[in-house]
Each structure stands twice: as structure tokens, then as C-alpha cells.
Amino acid sequence: MKKLTAIIAALLIIICALPSFAAQKELKWGGDSEGGFPYMFPNPKNPKELIGFEVDIVKELATEMGRKPVYVNNAWDNLIPGLDRHLYDIAINGLEVTPEHKDIVNFSIPYYKTYLQLAVRKDDNAIKDLQDCKGKVVGTLKESYAQQILQALGDVKLRTYIVEANTYEDLANGRVEAALFDQPIALYSAGFNPEIKFVGKPIGSITYAIAMRRQDKELTTEVNKALVALRDSGKLREIYDRWNLWTPVMAAEFNDYSPSKVEPSRYNEWADAHRPALTINQRLKRYGKAMPAFGRGAVVTIIVSIVAMILAMSLGLALAIARVFAGKFLSRLATVYIEVIRGTPLLIQLFFIFYGLPSVGIKFSPFWAGAIGLGLNYAAYEAEIYRSGLFAIPRTQWEAALALGMTRWQSMRQIILPQAIRVVIPPITNDFISLLKDSSLVSIITMVDLTKAYGQISAAYYDYFGPGIIVAAIYLLLGLPFVRFANMTERKLAAAESDGKEGYRENIYRSSTRFS
Amino acid sequence: MNATNAPLIEIKDLCKGFDGVDILKNINFTIREGDLASIIGPSGCGKSTFLRCLNCLELIDSGSVTIAGVTVSRRPGQKPDEQMMDTVHKLRTEVGMVFQSYNLFPHKSIIENIMLAPMVVKHMSRDEAHDISMKFLNKVGLEDFADKYPSTLSGGQSQRAAIARALAMNPRVMLYDEPTSALDPELVGEVLQVMKDLDSEGMTQIIVTHEMKFARDASDYIIFMENGEIVEYEDGDIMFEHPQHERTKAFLRHFVNRGVA
Numbered sequence: 024m025k026k027l028t029a030i031i032a033a034l035l036i037i038i039c040a041l042p043s044f045a046a047q048k049e050l051k052w053g054g055d056s057e058g059g060f061p062y063m064f065p066n067p068k069n070p071k072e073l074i075g076f077e078v079d080i081v082k083e084l085a086t087e088m089g090r091k092p093v094y095v096n097n098a099w100d101n102l103i104p105g106l107d108r109h110l111y112d113i114a115i116n117g118l119e120v121t122p123e124h125k126d127i128v129n130f131s132i133p134y135y136k137t138y139l140q141l142a143v144r145k146d147d148n149a150i151k152d153l154q155d156c157k158g159k160v161v162g163t164l165k166e167s168y169a170q171q172i173l174q175a176l177g178d179v180k181l182r183t184y185i186v187e188a189n190t191y192e193d194l195a196n197g198r199v200e201a202a203l204f205d206q207p208i209a210l211y212s213a214g215f216n217p218e219i220k221f222v223g224k225p226i227g228s229i230t231y232a233i234a235m236r237r238q239d240k241e242l243t244t245e246v247n248k249a250l251v252a253l254r255d256s257g258k259l260r261e262i263y264d265r266w267n268l269w270t271p272v273m274a275a276e277f278n279d280y281s282p283s284k285v286e287p288s289r290y291n292e293w294a295d296a297h298r299p300a301l302t303i304n305q306r307l308k309r310y311g312k313a314m315p316a317f318g319r320g321a322v323v324t325i326i327v328s329i330v331a332m333i334l335a336m337s338l339g340l341a342l343a344i345a346r347v348f349a350g351k352f353l354s355r356l357a358t359v360y361i362e363v364i365r366g367t368p369l370l371i372q373l374f375f376i377f378y379g380l381p382s383v384g385i386k387f388s389p390f391w392a393g394a395i396g397l398g399l400n401y402a403a404y405e406a407e408i409y410r411s412g413l414f415a416i417p418r419t420q421w422e423a424a425l426a427l428g429m430t431r432w433q434s435m436r437q438i439i440l441p442q443a444i445r446v447v448i449p450p451i452t453n454d455f456i457s458l459l460k461d462s463s464l465v466s467i468i469t470m471v472d473l474t475k476a477y478g479q480i481s482a483a484y485y486d487y488f489g490p491g492i493i494v495a496a497i498y499l500l501l502g503l504p505f506v507r508f509a510n511m512t513e514r515k516l517a518a519a520e521s522d523g524k525e526g527y528r529e530n531i532y533r534s535s536t537r538f539s
Numbered sequence: 540m541n542a543t544n545a546p547l548i549e550i551k552d553l554c555k556g557f558d559g560v561d562i563l564k565n566i567n568f569t570i571r572e573g574d575l576a577s578i579i580g581p582s583g584c585g586k587s588t589f590l591r592c593l594n595c596l597e598l599i600d601s602g603s604v605t606i607a608g609v610t611v612s613r614r615p616g617q618k619p620d621e622q623m624m625d626t627v628h629k630l631r632t633e634v635g636m637v638f639q640s641y642n643l644f645p646h647k648s649i650i651e652n653i654m655l656a657p658m659v660v661k662h663m664s665r666d667e668a669h670d671i672s673m674k675f676l677n678k679v680g681l682e683d684f685a686d687k688y689p690s691t692l693s694g695g696q697s698q699r700a701a702i703a704r705a706l707a708m709n710p711r712v713m714l715y716d717e718p719t720s721a722l723d724p725e726l727v728g729e730v731l732q733v734m735k736d737l738d739s740e741g742m743t744q745i746i747v748t749h750e751m752k753f754a755r756d757a758s759d760y761i762i763f764m765e766n767g768e769i770v771e772y773e774d775g776d777i778m779f780e781h782p783q784h785e786r787t788k789a790f791l792r793h794f795v796n797r798g799v800a
Contacts (some may be wrong), residue, residue: 059640140735284543419638419640419642423643423644425596425597426631426635427631427655427704427705428632428660429656429660430628433659433660437655437659438644441644442737445646
């Protein structure tokens with residue numbers, strides 16, 4: 024058993040020696056690259072570049088603070104938990120100042136104030152303001168202020184979305200009758216859409232501020248000072264003008280009623296890019312530009328899958344051996360592990376490892392959290408495959424080995440395992456292909472894998488069709504070599520069990536159709 | 540036939556059962572060095588179980604087994620402990636076993652099948668193990684099959700390879716569990732010949748068999764078992780010519796009537 028112990032020890036060392044990040048004179052800021060326009064989103068012309076009015080604000084803010092901005096991507100739902108995980112020091116991405124948020128984070132002074140904007144189809148004259156929404160199907164963003172307003176209104180058939188663009192698509196398609204969103208989102212989603220119009224007065228009041236950890240009081244002061252400076256110097260207003268976000272509400276907030284001096288250049292670019300229907304050639308050209316991003320995502324997907332599979336195969340073998348041959352206690356322990364892992368969703372396990380474990384002091388980088396999560400999960404399945412492989416070897420092989428004077432471990436190592444592993448290669452390869460696809464779940468723990476790349480690029484182009492086909496094709500391509508490998512080993516195994524005559528089975532099938 | 544020495548195998552009060560059913564009932568029995576003993580008896584009489592108890596592939600329930608000075612003994616109800624398993628392991632290194640279905644290792648070539656145990660158990664070097672293995676392959680007439688895989692051999696060749704594999708561990712005793720039962724009739728002779736050769740070299744052998752002619756001609760002793768007991772324990776010719784017990788007579792009558800013995 025010495026070798027096994029060594030393998031496990033080596034794995035533990037790898038797991039423990041994970042990179043930890045030391046704080047420098049940086050401004051580590053968290054946002055969601057899929058957070059949406061006009062807040063922050065990948066530049067449609069160059070998906071590698073993150074743009075948006077909040078990106079501009081952070082740049083100015085960092086300059087004002089004399090720090091270097093470092094961007095950390097995280098899913099919008101997890102932006103606040105990410106602060107506690109020390110993934111970044113400030114979070115900015117349309118985070119609303121609500122009492123619930125105030126309880127868990129420090130907020131800076133507001134950098135932007137806005138309201139909710141109701142949108143309906145151009146030909147719809149029934150809905151003129153919020154009150155008309157009663158009894159209608161209304162779409163909005165999941166867990167947002169707008170959702171609360173609609174719920175307070177009552178009698179609304181609420182449909183919540185994660186991607187705002189999808190709501191307006193559904194509005195145009197007739198799946199929802201109205202959409203209620205923060206005004207900037209409404210403007211950038213539908214302000215240029217000839218099928219949609221905005222109706223009603225501004226609804227409610229939304230205040231966006233930068234979120235920081237409760238204990239970081241000094242940082243809060245520093246950020247506030249910088250924001251005031253940016254407001255007074257007019258730099259903030261310039262950003263809002265460029266993005267066409269200077270509204271009467273903001274004029275009142277900043278007490279600045281002067282006419283705009285700057286063209287809404289950023290908004291115009293956006294509207295121009297989205298207004299006309301693209302030709303196929305234009306679309307293909309776009310996809311071509313996105314290919315490097317897909318390529319980087321694919322590399323992350325394959326690496327995380329391979330690392331996870333190596334972990335799953337080694338741990339799975341240990342589990343199978345423990346379950347079949349070890350004493351009662353270890354065997355029971357292995358069984359419990361397998362049952363628990365197989366009985367709970369992989370998504371929950373990943374969340375738990377990435378966001379749950381840090382609260383007991385175990386902290387993994389996103390990559391290792393993903394690889395370990397997938398590995399621990401698949402180990403349970405691999406263990407069962409190994410177990411069936413071990414049982415597939417006849418008892419008489421054990422007896423022959425023992426009768427020759429080998430110990431149980433020697434018999435296992437020399438006779439049983441080598442035969443069992445041959446049996447399990449095809450099913451394990453099949454499992455790897457399914458792991459490759461399940462690895463898409465790591466996108467929820469801030470990793471930019473192939474699936475995340477799909478989300479980012481689709482959100483940037485407002486196009487889920489073409490990129491979807493491309494990503495599906497890449498997944499297929501990644502899995503293909505392993506499918507072929509599984510088929511090949513299966514054929515070889517069939518040949519081996521038929522007296523070593525290559526192609527034995529095929530010959531039987533063929534000769535049975537012949538009359539000679 | 541050099542049965543002149545002290546007992547090499549000594550069985551005392553051996554009992555073995557499965558799930559509360561007694562298979563072997565209080566067996567006492569000795570075999571001298573160099574003897575060839577055949578165990579015969581009707582199916583289900585416990586003869587295979589008895590043979591497997593000798594090298595502890597089935598651990599006895601109570602009694603003792605002594606082979607070449609190594610004794611595995613067990614009181615009724617005693618739990619097998621580390622020390623007992625160590626003794627079992629030691630005893631097994633003195634005993635070679637040949638199975639009805641050969642049980643060669645399918646993932647290794649014939650020479651590797653034979654070399655494995657000397658290397659793994661006795662820590663022999665590869666070269667040394669190879670030399671010894673070739674010696675025994677020669678002995679069973681399979682020197683040309685060293686690099687073949689088990690699946691390409693005939694039954695008789697497989698069984699001879701299995702015998703060579705057991706011999707390579709240099710055992711004091713060879714046990715055969717129906718070594719020819721799975722073979723085509725024309726292949727039986729080559730395997731029996733190997734056993735006869737070993738007998739003339741003084742190897743102690745115990746064979747569970749249905750080959751009555753072989754049992755009669757080659758054995759120093761024949762053991763007739765029925766219902767988990769040794770009914771008669773006698774020189775081959777005497778057993779076949781003048782069986783003492785009614786049960787032995789009844790069993791042998793089948794074979795005499797069919798002209799086998």
C-alpha cells in the first residue's frame with residue numbers, strides 16, 4: 024500500500040501548494056464582463072477589450088488614486104461574495120445601494136443615479152405606464168430593483184432574465200408584453216430598435232455605488248475622495264455625455280444644468296453597430312475576429328478537464344480499492360463518499376469549494392477550484408467503473424496468484440489491476456468526454472472557459488446563434504479524439520478476448536452472412 | 540516410488556464447512572516425501588475442498604495442516620490473525636498448485652507467467668528468473684512457446700505451462716485439482732506424463748482426479764473420499780483389486796463396468 028499512500032500524498036502537496044496573491048499597489052476591481060452594456064461589455068470590434076462607462080470610471084478613478092487598475096472577472100450574482108473571498112477590493116457593475124447590500128458591504132458615494140424605464144412594442148397602445156402592466160407579462164432582470172417594483176405592484180406575470188438582451192428579444196418576439204429595466208440598459212438594448220418604444224415617466228430611483236468590504240474603511244475614504252474630485256473636475260460628466268447617459272436626474276444630482284459639450288460618441292457607435300441587420304459576410308467576419316477568444320476558452324476547457332480527469336482517475340482507483348479490499352471502516356468511508364458525491368449536484372459542489380471553503384480557511388484559485396471540484400466529482404464515478412473492472416476479473420486469477428505465494432497486494436498489483444485497467448479503458452474514456460462537457464460549469468466560478476467565452480461574445484454581439492454553433496462545434500472537436508480512442512481500445516479488447524486473433528468478431532459477423 | 544521418508548504432509552482433525560454445512564469432517568492423514576497420492580470419490584464428496592485446504596486457498600475451520608515443517612493450525616472459532624496469515628503465506632511457498640482451468644495470466648506471455656512469481660515473491664533478478672523459467676519450460680516440452688500468449692495454446696500445452704509455473708517456485712509438494720478434466724482426451728496423456736516424470740524425480744504430489752487408470756498405475760496411495768470423509772486409504776492395486784469398504788466397491792464398480800480400470 025506504500026505506493027498508494029505516496030500517490031495520495033503527492034496529490035495533497037499539489038493541492039496545497041496553490042498560488043496565493045499578494046496585495047500590491049493595485050486597484051483590484053471586480054465586475055462581470057457579461058454584466059451588460061453600457062456598464063461593461065466586450066468591445067464588439069475587439070472582444071478582448073472590455074469597454075463601458077463603468078470601465079471608463081474605474082480608469083479615471085485609478086488614475087486619481089494613483090493606482091494601477093487590475094480587472095477581475097466574476098459573475099454578477101457573485102460580485103459581493105467575491106469581495107469577501109478577496110478576489111478583488113472593489114466591486115462595480117450596476118450594484119444598487121439597497122438596505123440588504125448596505126448590511127454586508129461599504130458603499131462609496133453614488134457615482135450614478137437613474138430610474139426604471141418601461142418599454143413596450145411600437146404597436147402596443149394598451150400599456151402607457153406602470154399601472155397598465157397589471158395582468159400583463161413583464162420581463163426584467165433577475166433579483167433586481169425592477170423585480171421588487173413589479174412584485175410590489177402585484178398581479179404581474181413576472182418573467183425574470185439573466186441576460187437583459189434576451190428580454191428585449193422576447194419583447195420584440197411577443198413572448199413578453201413589456202420590459203422594465205434600468206434606464207441605461209433600456210437605452211442600450213432598445214433605444215435604436217424600430218420595433219420598441221419607451222413609455223411612461225421615470226419609475227423609482229436607482230443609485231449605483233462602488234462596493235467594498237466592511238472592514239476596508241480607509242479604502243472607502245480614498246475612493247470617495249477620488250469620486251468627488253472626478254465629479255468636480257467634470258470628468259464624470261464627460262463620461263456620461265460620451266455614453267449618452269446624462270439625464271435630467273443626473274443634472275439634478277450633480278446640480279449641473281449646462282448643455283452637453285461632448286458628443287455621445289460611444290452611444291452612437293453602439294447604436295450604429297446594432298441598428299442595421301448584418302449581412303452574412305459581416306457576421307462571418309465578426310466570428311472570425313472572435314475565434315482567438317474561443318481558442319483561449321477551448322485551451323482552458325481542455326486543460327481543466329485533463330487535470331480533473333487525472334485527479335479523478337487516481338482518486339477513483341484508491342476509492343475502488345478501498346471499497347472492495349480495505350477494512351470495514353475505510354470501505355464504508357469510500358462508499359459514503361461515492362454516495363454523497365453522486366447524490367449531490369456538481370454545480371453545488373463547485374459553489375461550495377469556491378465560495379464555501381474559504382470561510383474555513385481553504386482557498387483555491389478559480390482554476391484549482393474547478394479542476395478539484397470536477398476531479399472529486401468524477402472520482403466517484405470512476406471508482407464505480409474501476410470496481411466493476413475489478414469484479415470482472417475471475418476469482419481464479421486471485422487464487423492462481425495466491426497459490427504462487429504472492430501476497431494480496433502483490434496479486435492485486437501484478438495480476439488483477441493490469442487486467443482490470445484494460446477492461447475499464449473504454450468506459451473511462453467515455454467518462455472523460457462527458458467531463459469535457461461538464462467542465463462548462465467552471466464558467467460560474469469566474470473561469471473564462473469555452474462556455475464563458477460563448478456568453479461574453481454573444482453578449483457583445485447581441486447574437487447567440489452563430490457563436491452557439493461555433494462553440495458546439497469546438498466541444499465536438501475536442502471530444503472527437505477521445506471518442507476514437509475509446510472505439511479503438513474497445514476493438515483491441517474484443518480481439519484480445521477472442522484468442523488473440525485480430526478482427527475475430529468482425530470475421531464472425533461477416534462469415535455468418537456467407538454461404539460457403 | 541521412493542516412499543521411504545518421514546511424513547512431509549500431516550493433517551490432523553481437519554474440519555471445514557461452508558455456511559454451516561460440513562464439507563470436511565475431522566480428517567487425519569499423512570503423506571511421506573516422494574509419494575504420489577490420488578484422491579478419488581464421487582462429485583461433491585469434498586476432494587477439491589480438501590486439496591484447497593492444503594495450501595489454505597480455503598482456510599480450515601479447525602485442526603492443523605503441516606507441510607514441510609510449516610504448520611497452520613486453528614482452534615474452532617478462532618479468528619484468523621496476522622500471524623496465522625503469515626504462516627499461511629509461508630506454507631504456500633512450499634506448495635505448488637495446478638488448477639483444472641489452468642488459470643494462466645492472460646495478460647502475460649508464457650515465459651512471463653513463469654518468471655513473475657520468482658521475481659515478485661523471491662526477488663530473483665530478471666535474468667535468473669528467465670533461466671529458471673526456461674529450464675522448466677524445457678522440462679514440460681514448451682521451450683518453443685516461451686513468447687506466446689496463453690490464449691494461443693491448446694489445453695494440454697496450457698496445463699503443462701501451468702505446471703512449469705508452479706515448479707519454478709521450487710515447491711516441496713505439488714497439488715493438482717482435476718488437472719486433466721478440462722482437456723480433450725488426446726491431450727490428457729501429455730499432462731499425465733509430466734506428472735509421472737516428476738514422480739520419478741521424487742516430487743511429492745497429490746492429485747484429485749477422475750483418471751482411474753492413472754490413479755491405479757502411478758499412485759503410491761489412493762485416497763477414496765465420500766461425504767467429507769476419507770473412507771479408504773490404500774495402495775493403488777489393493778484398492779482396485781480388493782476394496783475393503785462397501786462404499787469403495789460401489790464407487791469403483793462404475794469404472795470397472797465401463798472397462799476403465
